[in-house]
Amino acid sequence: MTAWIVLAGLVVLLVASVVGIFNKLVAYRNRYKNGFAQIEVQLKRRHDLIPNLVETAKGYMAHERETLDAVVQARNRATEGLQQAASDPTNAEAVKGLGSAEGALSGAVGRLFAVMESYPDLKASDNMRQLSEELTSTENKVAFARQAFNDAVTTYNTYRQSFPAVVLAGMFGHSQDAALLEFDSEVIAEAPKVSF
Amino acid sequence: MATDFFENQDRAHKNTGRLVVLFALAVCGIVAMLYGLAVVVLGYPGQDPYTGTMVGSLAWWNPELLGQVTLAALVIVGGGSLYKVAQLRGGGRTVAEHLGGRLLHVETGDVLERRLLNVVEEMAIASGTATPPVYLLDEERGINAFAAGFSPDDAVIAVTRGCLEQLSRDELQGVVAHEFSHVLNGDMRLNIRLIGVVHGILLIGIIGYFLLRSAAFSGRSRRSGDRGNSGAALLVLGLGLVVVGFLGTLLGNLIKASVSRQREFLADASAVQFTRDPNGIAGALKKIGGLAEGSRVEHPNAPEASHMFFSRGIVSGISSLFSTHPPLIERIRRLDPAFEGGLAEGGATARGDAVGAISGLVEADAVGAAIDQIGVTSPAHLRYAADLIAGLPAPVVRAAHEPYGSRALLYALLVNRDPRSQRTQLEHLAKHADPAVEDETRRLLPVVVGLEEAVRLPLVDMLIPALRQLSPPQYDVFTANVTALIAADRKIDLFEWTLQRILLQHLAPGFEKVKAPRVRYASVDRVAGQCQVVLSALARAGGRSEPQAVEAFACGADALGVSGLALLTRERCGLAPLDEALFALSALAPLEKKRLLRACAVAVSADRRVTVSEGELLRAIADSLGCPMPPLLPGQSLV
Numbered sequence: 001m002t003a004w005i006v007l008a009g010l011v012v013l014l015v016a017s018v019v020g021i022f023n024k025l026v027a028y029r030n031r032y033k034n035g036f037a038q039i040e041v042q043l044k045r046r047h048d049l050i051p052n053l054v055e056t057a058k059g060y061m062a063h064e065r066e067t068l069d070a071v072v073q074a075r076n077r078a079t080e081g082l083q084q085a086a087s088d089p090t091n092a093e094a095v096k097g098l099g100s101a102e103g104a105l106s107g108a109v110g111r112l113f114a115v116m117e118s119y120p121d122l123k124a125s126d127n128m129r130q131l132s133e134e135l136t137s138t139e140n141k142v143a144f145a146r147q148a149f150n151d152a153v154t155t156y157n158t159y160r161q162s163f164p165a166v167v168l169a170g171m172f173g174h175s176q177d178a179a180l181l182e183f184d185s186e187v188i189a190e191a192p193k194v195s196f
Numbered sequence: 197m198a199t200d201f202f203e204n205q206d207r208a209h210k211n212t213g214r215l216v217v218l219f220a221l222a223v224c225g226i227v228a229m230l231y232g233l234a235v236v237v238l239g240y241p242g243q244d245p246y247t248g249t250m251v252g253s254l255a256w257w258n259p260e261l262l263g264q265v266t267l268a269a270l271v272i273v274g275g276g277s278l279y280k281v282a283q284l285r286g287g288g289r290t291v292a293e294h295l296g297g298r299l300l301h302v303e304t305g306d307v308l309e310r311r312l313l314n315v316v317e318e319m320a321i322a323s324g325t326a327t328p329p330v331y332l333l334d335e336e337r338g339i340n341a342f343a344a345g346f347s348p349d350d351a352v353i354a355v356t357r358g359c360l361e362q363l364s365r366d367e368l369q370g371v372v373a374h375e376f377s378h379v380l381n382g383d384m385r386l387n388i389r390l391i392g393v394v395h396g397i398l399l400i401g402i403i404g405y406f407l408l409r410s411a412a413f414s415g416r417s418r419r420s421g422d423r424g425n426s427g428a429a430l431l432v433l434g435l436g437l438v439v440v441g442f443l444g445t446l447l448g449n450l451i452k453a454s455v456s457r458q459r460e461f462l463a464d465a466s467a468v469q470f471t472r473d474p475n476g477i478a479g480a481l482k483k484i485g486g487l488a489e490g491s492r493v494e495h496p497n498a499p500e501a502s503h504m505f506f507s508r509g510i511v512s513g514i515s516s517l518f519s520t521h522p523p524l525i526e527r528i529r530r531l532d533p534a535f536e537g538g539l540a541e542g543g544a545t546a547r548g549d550a551v552g553a554i555s556g557l558v559e560a561d562a563v564g565a566a567i568d569q570i571g572v573t574s575p576a577h578l579r580y581a582a583d584l585i586a587g588l589p590a591p592v593v594r595a596a597h598e599p600y601g602s603r604a605l606l607y608a609l610l611v612n613r614d615p616r617s618q619r620t621q622l623e624h625l626a627k628h629a630d631p632a633v634e635d636e637t638r639r640l641l642p643v644v645v646g647l648e649e650a651v652r653l654p655l656v657d658m659l660i661p662a663l664r665q666l667s668p669p670q671y672d673v674f675t676a677n678v679t680a681l682i683a684a685d686r687k688i689d690l691f692e693w694t695l696q697r698i699l700l701q702h703l704a705p706g707f708e709k710v711k712a713p714r715v716r717y718a719s720v721d722r723v724a725g726q727c728q729v730v731l732s733a734l735a736r737a738g739g740r741s742e743p744q745a746v747e748a749f750a751c752g753a754d755a756l757g758v759s760g761l762a763l764l765t766r767e768r769c770g771l772a773p774l775d776e777a778l779f780a781l782s783a784l785a786p787l788e789k790k791r792l793l794r795a796c797a798v799a800v801s802a803d804r805r806v807t808v809s810e811g812e813l814l815r816a817i818a819d820s821l822g823c824p825m826p827p828l829l830p831g832q833s834l835v
Contacts, residue, residue, distance in 0.1 A: 005264060009271050016279045023283055030293045038599070038665055041303045140632045144600040144670075147630075151667030 021165050025174050028159055029090065032152035032178055036089040039145035039181070043082050043102065046138045050075040050109070053131050057112065060122035067108075067115050074108040077101045092179035103184030109135075146181050153178045201571025201823065204381035204462070205786035211386055211455050218454070219393050222447045223273055226400060226440060231265045233436040237429050272403065277396030284388050287705075288345030288352035289329070291388070291504075295342075296495045297331030297354045302597035302662065308360045314585075315369050316353060317658065319376050319470075321584065322577035324815060324824040326660040326702040328353050328379070332360065338489040339363065339480065342504040343375040344384055348824065349705045351379045358489060363480055369578075370467055370476025371506060377466030380571045380824065383459055387504045390455065394448035395500060401441015407434030449520075456503040456520045464527055470573045478531040481507065485524050566834045567797045570790075570823045577826045584654055584827075589643050595636075596655065602662040603629075603674055604636035608644040609652060610681040610692065611637070617685040624680050629673065649808045653815070654827060656695055660702050671707045675699075690737065690809050693771050694816040697778075701819060717784045720758055720791055726777035727792055728761045730817060732769035734799045738810040744803055752799030756791060778820040789821050797834040806834060 054068055061068070081101035085094040113132075122128055157177045160169050169175065235258065284290055292299075300309050313330055320327040328351045333340075336356035345351035353375050359368065378384060411430040467477045484491045484507050491507035502510045503520040521527075528535050569577075585593070595601025607625060612618050625634040647655070666674060678699065682692045717723050735749035749763040784792065796817060800810050811828045818825040828834075 002264070005268055005271070008268065009275075012271060012275050016275065019279070020283070027290065027293070034299050034665075035667070037299065038301055041301050041598075044305070045303075137636075140636070141598060141600040144630065148599065148665065148667040148670055151669050155668075 017164075018168060021168055022172050025156075025160065025165060025169060025172060028152070028156040029174070029178070032149060032156050033089050035145070035149035035152040036086070039142065039149050040082065040086050042138060042142045042145050043078075046135070046142060047075055047079050047082070049131065049135055049138060050105075053109070053112075053135070056125070056127045056131060057116065057122060060119050060125075061115065064115055067112050071105075071108045071112050074101070074105040078105040090176075090178060092176055095179040095181055099179075099182045100184050103182075106183060146183075150180045153180050200568075200790075201380060202786045202790040204571070208382040208386055209786065211459075212389065215386065215389060215393065215451065215455055218451045222397060222444065222451065223269065225447065226273065226397065226444055227266050227269045229440045229443065230269050230400075230437075231262055233433070233440065234261055234265050237433050237436065269400075272399055273396040275396070276399035277392045280395035281389065281392030284391060287350035288343075288384070289350070291344035291391075291501065292331040292352050292354045295333065295354070295493075295497050295501060296335060297333050297352075300330045300332050301665075311365060312355060312360055312368060312372075315365065315372050318578055318581040318585065319369070319372050319573070321581035321654050321657060322826055323376060323380065323470075323571075323573040324657075324819070324826040325379070326657045326698070329661055329664060330355065333357065333493070333495070336493055336495070338492040338494075338509075339484045339487060339507070340491040340493055340509055341371050341375055341506040342501070343378045344387065344501075344504060345379070346385050346388060347382075347705075348379050348822065349702050351384060353379075356493065358487070359480075362483055362487065366471075366473060366476040367480040367483065368476075369471055370473070370478075371480050373467035373470040374463045374477055374506060376573075377463045377470065378459075381463075381466070383463075384504075386455065387501075390452055390503060391500050394445075394452060397444040397448045398441065398500075400444050401438055404434050404437020404439075404441050408438055410434075452503040453520050457522055460521050461527070461530065464531060466572070468531065470575075471578070472575045474531045478528055478535075481524060481528045481531070482535075485528070565797075566825065566828055566832055567794050570793065570818060570825050573826050576829060580827060580829055581654075584651060585658075588647075588651070588655070591640065592643055592647070592655070595640060596658050597662055599662045599665045599670075600633075601636065601640075602659040603666075604633050604640055605644065606656070606659055606663075606695075607633070607637045607677065607681060608640040609656070609695070610678065611641060611644075612685050613645075614685065621681050621684045624684065625677065628680070629677050630670075650827075652691065653694060653698070653812055656698050657702075660698075663703055664706050666707075668707055671703075688771055690813060694812055697775075697816050697820055717780075717788070720756060720784070720788050723781055723784060724758050724761065726780050727756060727758065727795075728764060729769050729773050729777040730781070730792070730796060731756070731761070731799055732764040733771075733774045734796055734810070734813065734817075735763060735802075736766060736769060737813050738800070738803075738805075738807050740803065748799045748802035751802040752795045755798040756795035778817065782821055784821070789823055793818055793821070793823060794835065801834045 050071065054071055057064075058068060078098075078101040081094075081098040085091070085098040088094060116122055116128075159165055160174055160177065238261070284294075300313060302313055304310060304313070309332065312332075316330050317327050325348055328343075328345075331352055331354035333354055333356045337358045338356055339358040339362055341353065341355045341359055343351055343353050353372065355371070359371060363371065407430060411434050464477060468474045471477075491505065491509060493505065493509035498505075499510050502508075505521075507524065508519065508521045525535075588596075592605065595605045607621075607629070611621055622634060622638065625637060663671075663674070678696070682688060682696065688696075720727055731749055731752040735745045735752065740748065746763050749761075753759075753761040781789075781792065796814055800806055800814055806828070811834075814834070815825045815828070
């Protein structure tokens, strides 16, 4: 009879540790989802600033049609990418898609600022100074939030890949690593930084 | 009825004792039932599979079996409880996420979410605690809320979507005040223990359920007569366990109810005390009554946390004896004796006054002595908090509410006036902090330097929620920088020390394992030495001369009622010994802490003049002991 009790005790321990692993996976996933929400707020703000930027620039550089259009298109694509990723941050495809869309946006804005060099009036205007100030500040916050998100994703991935979680992760719906958020054309921190 | 913070803490401790006793009784009851079940099952007349002879029933008294059943029951129930408590050890965050909560970010654009966050922030500053994270239960249309966590430092507040959309600002404030009173009174730790304990009891029913299902399954797949008996035994065992589990759940609910019901009335009373406005919380309760969904919480995990909610979250046919909340009508009537029974329709009033200011209810009565305000707050404090936030420059408020800016703000607060050490500090930041943080710090510096002294510490309290969102590597860099900045001028002044203590107390628990002192002290006599350090530090603060300090110390020691204490030299009551003393004193019993803090206040007021830094030191000491003290209002006395 005692053998049964010992066996039962062992089974309980086993079940407890399995459940513990499950809960830890869930907790780490929630952490990085929270981290994503943080960066979402900053990216939204970044997206909201772009139309202002384009409007202000249009007044001075009406002939630079292509550059301005490129920025607008990239911004729209980035907004879509953000919506998709926000609806499910666990979807690696969506996150990677967001990364490249944001990278493209940074590239387009960078090119816009490069072109702006030939329009000193525009550079010096109050509006533009204020906008680029806000953009820089937003870029910094985005970078910071992205770092936090990637840290949380790394913690999740490391735990998921380590023993004993790796054995059970697939069964519990954690079959994939979460994707890190990389903005491909890595000019993000510098793109809107205009040197006057 | 004004309830004293320390008495409430004491009561919460006593309730824990009651909980243990009730749990022990429940386990005894379960063991008895399981034993009876075991005797019936094992004594089931039938064929012994090995010898083929008929086996009769067992005698009723069988000590060996009793021992085995007891052991099994203890293992299951104890194991289940310990496991659950361990799971919830993650603190308030774990519970909130367990119930489907989503963390609200202060930068949210949604005007209703902003309003909730503003209400919570004001309440936090007004009661002298750090702003807790706020979670939103998106999917819930009912009106409900809860506070969870092991201590005020890892507390979270969660609110349903129904609350957000249906309640006016005053009513929201009433609900938040109710939850804050739970946070301040130490009810939450008891809640988490309740969940754990009852879970263990539930486990028996769960096991029975599994056995039942496997018995049904094996019964179907095996037809041979040989197996019939053991199949039947399994069935009976499973069924029996389910019945025992069901009874156990009833017992569990009884335990939950007996501990939580009285507490709800007290929390309602505290909420009124905080806001002096019974209409806020009464209005919320009336709206719950009038709403079709009421306060129902749909999430599958809700039943185990039912006792934590603001109002009844689970509608069930259980009689009022087992209910975790007093009846709605009863609660409304206690707050609003004129209530006739008509319940309000859920309002579209919410959006209407979303942009409105706090109701202009001005109370002319004096705010009591600061010591009596510990763990409690008042409309005067709420107004002070709202004014303080409104008076902060916009860049500071913006920076305070998100992680990137709040770090820069904290660094800016630590930057010294002296140009040489300032240069050292900024260089350190340029080298070791994240890029662009040094720029941001420089940019915020002129604004921060212009802030009033009294505003600095509440500002640090406001920064805590944003700083909590740092990832662990970011947090490590942050604390390293803070330490380096403080060390730059080779001395620690009072402000730096207080700031470090706030960070240690409120921020560190989210990132590191913070050790709790091992022993519980029942009386100040056991910690006389540590009390001596604290009183000496206070007596010497505020730039007093030696004779003044001696007198201040004497007043304090007198008030404490412990003989044989003398003022210590400057080295013996410096900041490092003070840290150690506070660590030990945090394990002091609540009513003794009250004695100590009163003595501290007497010592500080001995020269009839309380400077801002003395006040801040006293508040920091109270905070370190886990007794949040609201900001000192101009003209307010300490004792």
